[in-house]
Amino acid sequence: MKNVSVYQLIAGNFEKDEAKSLLTDLFASKIKYHSLCAWRYEESKGEKSEYHEAKIQELRKERDRLLVEMESLDINQIIQINSKVECVFIHEN
Numbered sequence: 001m002k003n004v005s006v007y008q009l010i011a012g013n014f015e016k017d018e019a020k021s022l023l024t025d026l027f028a029s030k031i032k033y034h035s036l037c038a039w040r041y042e043e044s045k046g047e048k049s050e051y052h053e054a055k056i057q058e059l060r061k062e063r064d065r066l067l068v069e070m071e072s073l074d075i076n077q078i079i080q081i082n083s084k085v086e087c088v089f090i091h092e093n
Contacts, residue, residue, distance in 0.1 A: 002088055002089065002090055003088075003089040004086060004087070004088050004089070005086075005087045005089070006084050006085070006086050006087075007084065007085045007086075007087070008083075008084055009083040009084060009085050010022070010081045010082065010083040011081075011082050011083075012080070012081065013078050013079070013080050013081075014078070014079050014080075014081060015076070015077075015078060015079075016070065016073050016074070016075060016076070016077045016078075016079060017075075019070070019079040019081060020066075020067070020070045022081070023066055023081070024063060024066070024067070027059055027060075027062065027063040027066070028063075030055075030059050031056055031059050031060065031063075034052045034055045034056045034059070035052075035056060037049065037052045038052035038053060038056065
């Protein structure tokens with residue numbers, strides 16, 4: 001049985017610097033998470049995790065794309081950010 005929950009993560013208008021800080025912190029958190037997972041995998045298996053390494057590269061690429069776009073904006077630009085997290089609980093105990 002599936003159970004779905006949606007959580008509001010971000011909802012609001014932000015000045016350019018606030019938005020940049022918020023979003024780069026989110027990317028940094030995800031990169032740190034996958035880096036830790038990659039380290040744990042390598043420690044236990046003795047080889048690099050291709051999955052986590054690919055996720056890290058993908059996240060860095062997206063973060064860099066965001067930074068380029070942010071740099072092109074006016075300093076007074078207001079940015080609306082809306083982000084929800086959907087969790088699908090596939091098995092219930």
